[in-house]
Amino acid sequence: MEQLDMFAPAPDYNKTIKINNGEYIYIPNFYGRIMANYYLQQFTNTIEWKQESMNMYGKQIPFPRLTAWYGENDKPYSFSGITLQPHPWTKELIEIKDKIDHKAQVKFNSVLLNRYRNGNDSISWHTDAEKELGKNPVIASVNFGAERKFQLKHMHTDEKIELNLKHGSLLIMKGELQHFWKHQVPKTKMKVEERINLTFRVIK
Ligand SMILES: O=C(O)CCC(=O)C(=O)O
Numbered sequence: 001m002e003q004l005d006m007f008a009p010a011p012d013y014n015k016t017i018k019i020n021n022g023e024y025i026y027i028p029n030f031y032g033r034i035m036a037n038y039y040l041q042q043f044t045n046t047i048e049w050k051q052e053s054m055n056m057y058g059k060q061i062p063f064p065r066l067t068a069w070y071g072e073n074d075k076p077y078s079f080s081g082i083t084l085q086p087h088p089w090t091k092e093l094i095e096i097k098d099k100i101d102h103k104a105q106v107k108f109n110s111v112l113l114n115r116y117r118n119g120n121d122s123i124s125w126h127t128d129a130e131k132e133l134g135k136n137p138v139i140a141s142v143n144f145g146a147e148r149k150f151q152l153k154h155m156h157t158d159e160k161i162e163l164n165l166k167h168g169s170l171l172i173m174k175g176e177l178q179h180f181w182k183h184q185v186p187k188t189k190m191k192v193e194e195r196i197n198l199t200f201r202v203i204k
Pocket residue numbers: 112114123128141150165183185197199
């Protein structure tokens with residue numbers, strides 16, 4: 001029975017992996033160490049990080065991570081009961097967006113940044129299937145800093161997939177994935193450094 005809790009190892013890198021009801025591509029070395037270090041430092045110092053909170057049963061519960069929203073200014077974004085007005089693109093975000101647009105063959109217009117300060121910061125099971133993202137959204141996620149586990153779980157079959165998202169890596173999720181799979185970055189008891197994640201999206 002223990003097997004039910006096991007996460008299947010990721011089969012292959014750099015090419016499209018077809019799973020039940022979805023597809024993804026994981027590219028561990030999308031950025032080399034020098035560029036990845038540069039972006040980690042830039043984003044740590046220059047992004048307008050905020051501690052947002054969620055209203056739950058009349059109480060304000062802080063998110064277990066810092067967030068920031070950048071992109072085209074006519075595209076506000078709502079999730080977990082909050083609406084964010086984007087900051088304008090920075091030079092570094094545009095550079096990354098151009099490289100990812102090319103790779104994913106999508107013109108992204110917004111990016112949500114998450115900053116996980118230590119192992120106690122996390123994002124719990126959810127989908128990126130908000131109305132504004134439309135049907136079968138492509139989500140491109142870039143990672144800088146500490147390696148953390150990224151887990152996917154099929155909503156109907158409970159099938160699980162786990163990836164260790166490395167410094168400088170890119171993960172693209174597409175097809176039906178957001179309608180059938182939840183994802184999370186769980187807390188960890190291991191001593192980990194900061195991690196910054198950028199998820200590029202198209203807001204319709
Ligand atoms: O930090 C990550 O890898 C995932 C972030 C995420 O799922 C989100 O912002 O929706």
